[in-house]
Amino acid sequence: MDIPALRVEGLSKAYRPGDRPAVDGLTFTLPRGATWGLLGGNGAGKSTTIAMLLGLLTPSAGRVIALGHDMATDRFAALARMNFSSPYIALPHRLTTVENLRVYAHLYGVPQAERRIAALVEEFALGDFASRPAGQLSAGQKTRVALAKALINRPALLLLDEPTASLDPDTGDWVRGALERYRAETGAAILLASHNMGEVERLCAHVLMLKGGRVVDEGSPAALLARYGRDDLEEVFLDIARGRERVPA
Numbered sequence: 001m002d003i004p005a006l007r008v009e010g011l012s013k014a015y016r017p018g019d020r021p022a023v024d025g026l027t028f029t030l031p032r033g034a035t036w037g038l039l040g041g042n043g044a045g046k047s048t049t050i051a052m053l054l055g056l057l058t059p060s061a062g063r064v065i066a067l068g069h070d071m072a073t074d075r076f077a078a079l080a081r082m083n084f085s086s087p088y089i090a091l092p093h094r095l096t097t098v099e100n101l102r103v104y105a106h107l108y109g110v111p112q113a114e115r116r117i118a119a120l121v122e123e124f125a126l127g128d129f130a131s132r133p134a135g136q137l138s139a140g141q142k143t144r145v146a147l148a149k150a151l152i153n154r155p156a157l158l159l160l161d162e163p164t165a166s167l168d169p170d171t172g173d174w175v176r177g178a179l180e181r182y183r184a185e186t187g188a189a190i191l192l193a194s195h196n197m198g199e200v201e202r203l204c205a206h207v208l209m210l211k212g213g214r215v216v217d218e219g220s221p222a223a224l225l226a227r228y229g230r231d232d233l234e235e236v237f238l239d240i241a242r243g244r245e246r247v248p249a
């Protein structure tokens with residue numbers, strides 16, 4: 001039987017008892033080798049979802065099965081084959097780019113770590129600031145180091161929270177290409193939370209539209225465009241955010 005990259009069942013989180021849940025009964029199955037998008041306005045529950053998928057935040061209810069491992073009971077087996085990048089989690093700022101990559105390579109037990117680091121320095125063009133402390137890098141440079149860190153253990157499941165948010169359009173485009181290549185070469189699955197509709201249209205086979213912690217619509221970008229009678233995902237997003245009815249089929 002083919003084990004999906006991620007199975008999420010009835011996942012919910014209320015930060016305080018009695019609060020409206022930030023994530024409310026999320027259920028989906030991410031197949032291996034697919035890139036899916038998690039879209040939603042500010043406060044829709046994307047980061048809370050990703051934090052629960054990584055086991056950083058304990059769900060109030062529901063289950064996460066990552067690469068066949070239940071995150072509640074068998075988290076470390078899954079985490080060894082997962083990785084992530086998030087603008088909310090800083091790299092140790094006194095360590096240089098390469099020292100950071102060495103620390104993470106060690107944590108993940110990456111074989112032939114120096115070769116892997118050299119390949120990532122090359123791929124993400126980190127050479128100019130390889131010996132500079134992470135705390136002295138620009139936001140865009142930090143993002144590239146964080147993405148290199150996210151790929152260090154060749155993860156089978158990659159969770160990306162706003163992976164290109166601080167990048168200029170050219171670098172953002174190039175990072176999207178690198179992610180596509182990584183997925184094509186390794187068959188990894190990627191879940192991507194993003195506000196960038198162009199990015200989601202380009203990378204994602206399927207999109208979950210979140211509002212108030214719930215999936216209010218989902219489908220391939222093409223199916224969503226057709227369903228709402230729109231030309232781009234930005235318009236679909238605005239329709240959903242503003243509660244406009246979809247165009248009748």
Ligand SMILES: Nc1ncnc2c1ncn2[C@@H]1O[C@H](COP(=O)(O)OP(=O)(O)OP(=O)(O)O)[C@@H](O)[C@H]1O
Nearest residue numbers: 015016022023040041042043044045046047048049
């Ligand atoms: N640590 C926390 N304590 C209490 N409430 C929180 C906490 N973190 C997030 N929330 C609330 O949970 C809800 C979902 O927030 P979350 O950060 O998951 O949304 P998001 O979709 O990632 O938003 P954004 O696009 O703004 O990053 C929001 O109402 C937010 O205020």
